[in-house]
Amino acid sequence: MTMRQPAIVVLGLLVAFLVGPFVVIVAASLSAGDTLAFPPQGFSLRWVAKVFAEQSFRSSFALSMFLAVFATLAALVLGIPASYAMSRYSMPFAEAVRTVVSSPIIVPGIIVGLALLRYLVAPFGINVVVALFLAHTALVLPYCVRVVSASLDNLRSDVEEAAILLGSSRLGAFFRVVLPNIRNGVLAAFILGFVTSFDQVPVSLFLSGPGVQTLPIDMLGYMERTYDPSVAALSSLLAFLSIGIMFVAERFIGFSRYV
Amino acid sequence: MSDSAYLSLEQLKLAYGKTVAVDRLDLAIKQGELIALLGPSGCGKTTTMRAIAGLLAPVSGHIHLDSRDITRVAANKRSVGLVFQSYALFPHLAVFENVAFGLRLKGMRGKELEDRVQSGLKTVGLSSFASRKPGELSGGQQQRVALARSMVMEPKVLLLDEPLSNLDARLRLEMRAELQRVQKETGVTMIFVTHDQAEALALADRIVVMLNGTIEQIGAPEEIYNRPNSAFVADFVGFENVFRVRAGELDTETGRFALGGAIPREAQGLAWRPSMVELGGGPFEGSVRGMSFAGGTRQYLLDTPLGPIKVEASAHLPTHALGATVRFDLPVSIAAPLQRFG
Amino acid sequence: MFQNRAEALTLALPAATFAALVFVLPVIVLLSGGLHVEGRWTLEAYQRFFADPLNRLVVWRTLELGALVTAAAAVIGYASALAIVDLPAAGKSRMIGLVVLPLMISPVARTYAWLVILGRAGIVNKALMLIGLTDEPVRVLFTQTAVFIGLLQLFLPLMVLSLVSALENMPNDVIPAARVLGANWLQIFVKVVLPLTREGLVTGGTLVFAGSVTAYITPAILGGSKVLTLVTLLYQRVTIANDLVSASVIAFILIVMSFSANLLLNRIATGRSLK
Numbered sequence: 104m105t106m107r108q109p110a111i112v113v114l115g116l117l118v119a120f121l122v123g124p125f126v127v128i129v130a131a132s133l134s135a136g137d138t139l140a141f142p143p144q145g146f147s148l149r150w151v152a153k154v155f156a157e158q159s160f161r162s163s164f165a166l167s168m169f170l171a172v173f174a175t176l177a178a179l180v181l182g183i184p185a186s187y188a189m190s191r192y193s194m195p196f197a198e199a200v201r202t203v204v205s206s207p208i209i210v211p212g213i214i215v216g217l218a219l220l221r222y223l224v225a226p227f228g229i230n231v232v233v234a235l236f237l238a239h240t241a242l243v244l245p246y247c248v249r250v251v252s253a254s255l256d257n258l259r260s261d262v263e264e265a266a267i268l269l270g271s272s273r274l275g276a277f278f279r280v281v282l283p284n285i286r287n288g289v290l291a292a293f294i295l296g297f298v299t300s301f302d303q304v305p306v307s308l309f310l311s312g313p314g315v316q317t318l319p320i321d322m323l324g325y326m327e328r329t330y331d332p333s334v335a336a337l338s339s340l341l342a343f344l345s346i347g348i349m350f351v352a353e354r355f356i357g358f359s360r361y362v
Numbered sequence: 363m364s365d366s367a368y369l370s371l372e373q374l375k376l377a378y379g380k381t382v383a384v385d386r387l388d389l390a391i392k393q394g395e396l397i398a399l400l401g402p403s404g405c406g407k408t409t410t411m412r413a414i415a416g417l418l419a420p421v422s423g424h425i426h427l428d429s430r431d432i433t434r435v436a437a438n439k440r441s442v443g444l445v446f447q448s449y450a451l452f453p454h455l456a457v458f459e460n461v462a463f464g465l466r467l468k469g470m471r472g473k474e475l476e477d478r479v480q481s482g483l484k485t486v487g488l489s490s491f492a493s494r495k496p497g498e499l500s501g502g503q504q505q506r507v508a509l510a511r512s513m514v515m516e517p518k519v520l521l522l523d524e525p526l527s528n529l530d531a532r533l534r535l536e537m538r539a540e541l542q543r544v545q546k547e548t549g550v551t552m553i554f555v556t557h558d559q560a561e562a563l564a565l566a567d568r569i570v571v572m573l574n575g576t577i578e579q580i581g582a583p584e585e586i587y588n589r590p591n592s593a594f595v596a597d598f599v600g601f602e603n604v605f606r607v608r609a610g611e612l613d614t615e616t617g618r619f620a621l622g623g624a625i626p627r628e629a630q631g632l633a634w635r636p637s638m639v640e641l642g643g644g645p646f647e648g649s650v651r652g653m654s655f656a657g658g659t660r661q662y663l664l665d666t667p668l669g670p671i672k673v674e675a676s677a678h679l680p681t682h683a684l685g686a687t688v689r690f691d692l693p694v695s696i697a698a699p700l701q702r703f704g
Numbered sequence: 705m706f707q708n709r710a711e712a713l714t715l716a717l718p719a720a721t722f723a724a725l726v727f728v729l730p731v732i733v734l735l736s737g738g739l740h741v742e743g744r745w746t747l748e749a750y751q752r753f754f755a756d757p758l759n760r761l762v763v764w765r766t767l768e769l770g771a772l773v774t775a776a777a778a779v780i781g782y783a784s785a786l787a788i789v790d791l792p793a794a795g796k797s798r799m800i801g802l803v804v805l806p807l808m809i810s811p812v813a814r815t816y817a818w819l820v821i822l823g824r825a826g827i828v829n830k831a832l833m834l835i836g837l838t839d840e841p842v843r844v845l846f847t848q849t850a851v852f853i854g855l856l857q858l859f860l861p862l863m864v865l866s867l868v869s870a871l872e873n874m875p876n877d878v879i880p881a882a883r884v885l886g887a888n889w890l891q892i893f894v895k896v897v898l899p900l901t902r903e904g905l906v907t908g909g910t911l912v913f914a915g916s917v918t919a920y921i922t923p924a925i926l927g928g929s930k931v932l933t934l935v936t937l938l939y940q941r942v943t944i945a946n947d948l949v950s951a952s953v954i955a956f957i958l959i960v961m962s963f964s965a966n967l968l969l970n971r972i973a974t975g976r977s978l979k
Contacts (some may be wrong), residue, residue: 110787114799117784120857121806127827131820141820141827183936185719192712193379200720207727209966211918211937214955218730240765244719264417265450265508269440269464269515273711279463283454296882302780302810305920308939319812319921326816326925335820345808349801352914359804 112305125342139332150336160337163321166232167301170317174239175296179289181240182247187277189248190255191263208245210303215242220309231315238306243296250295250361254288291361294327294352296343321357367426368393368551369414369519374423376575382410384575387423396545396567397553400598406575407555411521414553415444426698428518444510447523449504457483458492458509459640462513483507483513485544502533506540513544522554526561538565559599563587571595592702593631598646601633602672603692606703612692614668619646623694631700634692636661636674641682650682666687735959736814738952753953759937763957766934769848770917770961773855777863777912778905780856785867786897800868803861808919811921814860818854818926819845846930854922859915863908870904871897907969914965 135145154160185204188194207215215238224234233348258281268274282289285341307317316324318341326334376384384406391397399407412418414425424433435600451460461479470478483489486506496504507523510519525541526534542565545552556562561642562569563583571578571586571594573671579586579595593604609627611618618640622645625632639660648666653678662673662682673690682688722911738749753759788799806814821827822844823932878900882892898905923933932940936952942946 110790113787117780117860118802119862121861122802123856124814124821125806125809127820128813128817136824139820139823140825163636181719181722184715188712188715192708192715194716195709196713200716201729203720203723206723209959209962210727210731211935211955211958211962213918213920214731214734214958215727217938217951217955218734219726221948222730222733223726237726244723248719251875259448259450260448261446261448262452264415264437264827265444265446265511266452266463267417268415268440268444269511270438270467271463272438275467280452280454284452298808299782302812304812305918305935308920311944322812322816323921323924326819334816338810338816341813342809345706345810346805349805349808359800360978 122348125339128335129339129342132332132339133333136332138330139335143332150332151333151340153333154337154340157333159316159321159325160318163318166235166315167237167318170235171301173295174236174300175243175293177236178243178247178296179251179292182244182292183251183289186248186251187281191260197344204248205245207241212242212303213308216306216309217308224310231312232312235262235307235310235315235317236347238310239300239303242306243300246295246299247292250288250292251285253361254285258284287356287362290356291352291358294348294358295361298348353360365457366390366392368395368428369370369553370424370426371414372424374410374413374425375421376406376413376418377421378409382421382575384413387568387575387577389577389580391551391553392637393551394543394549395551396565398562398569399552399553399555399572400559400562400569401572401578402557402598405572407572408523408571409575411444411523411553411555411622415521416440417444435474441518442514443515443517443520445505445508445512445520445522445525446528447525449496449501449502449508450509453496453506455495456492456665457488457494457496457499460496460507461511463511463516463589470471478514482510483545484489485513486510486540501528502537505529505537509541509544511547514549517550519551519553522552524556525554526556526558532563541565563599571598590633590698590700592700593633593704596631596633596698596700601635603634603636603639604631604700605633605668606631607700612668616667617670619668621645621692621694624693626699628701629699631696631703632692632694633700634697636672638693638696639671639673640691640693641673641675641688643681643689646690646692647687649692650686650688653682653684662688664690666690711822731955731959734948734952735888736952738949738956741949749949749953753950762934762937765848765931766917767961769852769855769933770913771915772852773859774909775912776852776856777860777908780860781863781867781908782893782897784864785871788864788868789871800865803864803868806857807861811919815854815922818850818857821962821975822850822853822926822945845926846928848931850926851923851931851933854926855916855919858919858922859912862911862915866904866911867901870901870907873904874900896933903956910965910969914962917961917965 130143131139131141132150133146133148134140134143135147135149136143182204185200189197189201194200199257219238220295223229223237224231232331262280262284263276267273271279302319303317304319307320311317311320322334322337349358369391371387371389374384374387375382387410395432398654401407409418416432416435420433420444426432427440427442438554442473452463458479461482462475465475465478480489480492483492486509488503488506488510491499491503492608499507505528522541523616526537529537538561544557554565566583568580568582569586570580573594579591580622581589581676582602586595587599590599590601596604605612607613607625608618610625612632637659646666648664648671650662651665651670652663654661658677659674660677660681664671664673671690739745739747741749777925788796791799823829824841824845828844832838832842874897878896879892882896887895917933918935919933920935923931923936924939927933927936929940932958934954938951938958942953943952
């Protein structure tokens, strides 16, 4: 009956396959050599230092951070009322609204980027950063709606009715009773949206212009030009950042429930 | 409506979308009354309650409370309290803050707030639970918090949705007494919704029996229990042998049968509780299909020319074996005459 | 439930309008570009696209990669998920954490690692030469195999997570029951586990397939211009030839692939909620 031995082998291989590559890039980024290699040639922090010194990484990191934070906030501002309407009201065209709002998740990102570039940015002369912001907001919106809707569906609507009968307005009931109870869901939606936007490549591919690049696009460009380990160092730093966020999110709101 | 009515519903029509749930409902309730809305699920009792609370806008008709038309008054301005079936406590707030919620919205602060909340909690015997979160309370305790939360608002009418249905048998008796006590002490007008006739009979001053969105009968518990006016109400309160009457005879699927006495002229039907059927003699004959012992009594199910008849007889009387043929009587004098049938 | 329809629409309309204007409309215009050429509606662009053997090869390769990655993910996914659900509670949640973690890390970083591993001077080649299987470095990078490995690593977690939840929803004791009735492990898997976790397999498979056929980073980095997929071909057509008509055709094919996968997923999901 016991399948212990093979199970341990299987899980060992799974972890090696999923997590192994990170060990490799972390090691490669600590190399003293001039080219990307594993096992690393000697030990040094020069490539990590180079990441911080590289002006282009710093500005693209700032842009990606800005986009991830504000696109997700904008998506939440749009998404929370929409989720609330779909969860609490018997609404006309509910299915149509749901489909439109969640369509960015279905259509491949590269098409979104191209369509926006050709038919929104080019004809209306919209600034590239604004275009990226709009695109990322649309992209993050479905994730926000999905996670917030799930939290709302878990909260009984009679709790709001109770607040109203105790004298609260509809809006007051939302802020006093609904929002505090879906707080973890909103935080999870923010983290998921942030990560989705921050790591996004295909949507940003066409929209990034010279001098205005998100971090992943910048990394892709850098990889094509040079073969030194600084992208490995940057990847390791980003991986540690993600692990940190994941750890905190899991600890405080049980993040993996919401993924 | 009558002058003494404190809460009155006039020609109320309620619907969810195109589905009409309640139609042409008239009801007048006096101040301080304890009313039960009784009926099976889907009869419109909860819908009626939600309309009184203002959570559902009527299609047509009027609601008056304390000589004011509140039909179009928003739910948060009605002074109507509602204890939800699920209690609907605010999960993120401690018991104290749950009870203080409405008072704070009224602008009450400091010592006055503290005193009101504490006295509300004391009334329901939960003074020492003020700092607990709802999730840490039992179902019965949660319900009492919900009751206190509504009562501290001093509502003109307190509505309770199936207040006892989520409690176990022992707590149910306790809570029943609690509700009666609170109502006596405060004199609040109370309406509770239930599908359990025993609960309605035990608690209410008057019972409103509802079926398919209309009122079947309104009356005191004794009246409902002893003089049901329709086949539905009769069956609902335990008259298990119900017959249609036509031209002074019982009209069954298998034929017409004359009875030993004169049937009241206006009766559309007659109903007998199993205990009202007299076993061991009479004009009818049936064979015993089922028999079960229930402590002080025996319950029989008879196959008869009138159809199946349920009988309850004292356990001291001789037993009738399965398959045995027995004679029985349906005495007209004690039967409940029904003004409506079907 | 509240009834006020105007209120509901007021709440939902900003999001719907935003998505429609910023997203649905431009995409529809883009798609119509391949069907509406020189002032008339025609399928010519599609005929021309499929007439080119290179394009047919790319369509085929994209589907093939999607299918292979999905199949491999299913096999590895079942082995892993069965092992994971057997773990004690603490070990299980730690293991699930390890599976979720890569999903949170930048795909660029994840794919980049394979450059180091599969490159000419990478570990794989060093190991192969060390044990004497080859004298020359083997070319793995910029082959379909490299893209396959990269995609599998990227999307395997989605399959494992779906299968873990499917296995956890399986009624207790069905495996011991089948064992008692004399079934061997293969029979148990085919006759009991597989039918009972079919929905999880389809959910995971759809996510993996749709992800694989629409991925950009992995084929771009690990396949380069030698192993084009539909997405990298689209990028090339636009940036090199400014060929928007082909781009529109490719976009349509991609949306059909992604949409059918999503439709299947939804069909399965609603089927489950109705039960």
